[in-house]
Amino acid sequence: MRRSYVVxxxxxNGDGSSLSEARSIAEAASRHPEVDVAICPPFTxxxxxxxxxxxxxxxxxxxxPAPSGAHTGSVAAAMLAEAGAKLVILGHSExxxxxxxxxxxxxxxxxxxxxxxxxxILCVGEPLSVREEGRAxxxxxxxxxxxxxxxxxxxxxxxxxxxxxxxxxxxxxTPSLEDIAAMHAAVRGALGDAxxxxxxxxxxxxxxENAAQILSLDDVxxxxxxxxxxxxxxxxxxxxxxx
Ligand code: PGA
Numbered sequence: 001m002r003r004s005y006v007v008x009x010x011x012x013n014g015d016g017s018s019l020s021e022a023r024s025i026a027e028a029a030s031r032h033p034e035v036d037v038a039i040c041p042p043f044t045x046x047x048x049x050x051x052x053x054x055x056x057x058x059x060x061x062x063x064x065p066a067p068s069g070a071h072t073g074s075v076a077a078a079m080l081a082e083a084g085a086k087l088v089i090l091g092h093s094e095x096x097x098x099x100x101x102x103x104x105x106x107x108x109x110x111x112x113x114x115x116x117x118x119x120x121i122l123c124v125g126e127p128l129s130v131r132e133e134g135r136a137x138x139x140x141x142x143x144x145x146x147x148x149x150x151x152x153x154x155x156x157x158x159x160x161x162x163x164x165x166x167x168x169x170x171x172x173x174t175p176s177l178e179d180i181a182a183m184h185a186a187v188r189g190a191l192g193d194a195x196x197x198x199x200x201x202x203x204x205x206x207x208x209e210n211a212a213q214i215l216s217l218d219d220v221x222x223x224x225x226x227x228x229x230x231x232x233x234x235x236x237x238x239x240x241x242x243x
Contacts, residue, residue: 002196002197002198002199002221003034003035003036003199003221004034004035004036004215004221004222004242004243005035005036005037005038005160005199005201005221005222005242006035006036006037006038006222006223006225006235006238006239006242007037007038007039007040007059007087007089007121007160007162007201007222007223007224007225007229008025008037008038008039008040008225008226008229008230008235009040009061009089009092009203009224009225009226009229010039010040010041010042010045010061010226010229010230011042011061011094011226012042013042013230014041014042014045014230015044015045016045016048018041018045018230019045019048019049019052019053021230021231021232022039022041022049022052022053022056023052023053024232024236025037025039025056025229025232025235025236025239026053026055026056028232028235028236028239028240029055029056029239030055032239032240032242032243034243035222035239035242035243036057036222037056037057037239038056038057038058038059038086038087039056039057039058039059039229040058040059040060040061040087040088040089040121041058042061043060043061043075043080043083046058046059046060046080046083046084046085047083047084049084050083050084050085051084057086057087057119058084058085058086059080059085059086059087059088059089059118059119059121060075060080060085060087060088060089060118061088061089061092062075062088062089062090062092062095062109063075063076063077063079063080063088063090063109063112063113063116063118064076064077064109064112065105065108065109065111065112066112067112067115076112076116077109077112077113077115077116077118078116080113080116080118081116081117081118085118086118086119087118087119087120087121088109088113088118088119088120088121089120089121089123089162089224090106090109090110090113090120090121090122090123090147091103091106091109091110091122091123091124091143091147092123092164093123093125093164093166093169094169096123097166102146103142103143103146103147104146104147106122106146106147107146107147107148107149110122110147110148110149110152110159111149114149114152114155114158114159119158119159119160120158120159120160121159121160121161121162121201121224122144122147122148122159122160122161122162123161123162123164123203123224124140124143124144124147124161124162124163124164124187125140125143125162125163125164125165125166125168125169125203125204126139126140126165126166127166127167128165128166128167131165131167131175136165136179136183137182137183137186140163140183140186140187141186141187141190144161144187144190144191145190148161152194153191153192153193153194154194156191156194156195156196156197156198157197157198159198160198160199160200160201160221160222161187161191161198161199161200161201162200162201162202162203162224163180163183163184163187163200163201163202163203164202164203164204164224165204166204167204168203168204168205169203169204169205169226170205170226170227171204171205172205173204173205174204174205174206174210174214175204177213177214177217180202180214180217180220181217181218181219181220184200184202184217184218184219184220185218185219187200187219188200188219199221199222200219200220200221201220201221201222201223201224202214202215202217202220202222202223202224203223203224203225203226205227206223206224206225206228206238207227207228207234207238208228208233208234208237208238208241211223211237211238211241211242212241215238215241215242222242223238223242225238
């Protein structure tokens with residue numbers, strides 16, 4: 001049985017005053033022990049949040065593939081782990097698009113994160129033009145093949161895949177339930193035996209209102225949530241819906 005997994009991606013939001021919101025999220029999570037809950041705040045909050053809220057899994061939103069070196073502005077996977085992170089989001093479309101990250105770079109980051117004993121949320125998702133041309137499934141499966149290290153298929157429980165259509169992120173738009181179900185089934189199928197254990201999350205405009213329907217779909221094991229994870233009230237409702 002795969003456990004439900006709900007992850008909040010705070011993106012470039014939050015400061016010290018946000019720890020009280022995170023505390024309320026940790027309390028909500030403790031009322032649903034059957035759901036795994038994580039928050040990925042900006043780098044600057046990881047250590048403080050992990051110390052203040054030991055029951056909450058705290059994660060990063062990116063890491064560098066190298067363990068150390070002359071990479072100004074970057075953070076290594078082991079540095080995240082030392083700060084108290086238990087996981088890291090990799091290959092988010094805002095990194096792929098905004099920072100030109102290729103599948104190959106994302107794959108090396110996944111390898112680095114696993115070597116540092118972090119869990120990984122590996123994001124894939126198509127732009128609107130690709131969806132409109134009817135090529136979304138082929139596009140997402142190619143991204144998955146390019147960014148998932150082959151060796152990982154032997155250790156599937158350490159990685160969750162997040163299907164996030166780019167046009168649904170932060171827009172209030174979501175694919176139809178049928179389209180979400182079809183894409184998740186396609187990803188599950190492409191993962192082969194490993195797919196039985198690997199969680200596949202949906203992300204893109206998940207909120208307190210639509211979470212229950214999306215999370216009730218067979219191959220949807222959880223959600224990667226941006227905007228609605230910033231407030232405990234809406235995020236708690238999504239955690240409850242993941243039951
Ligand atoms: P959103 O973001 O929930 O604000 O659409 C999701 C994400 O980017 O992970």
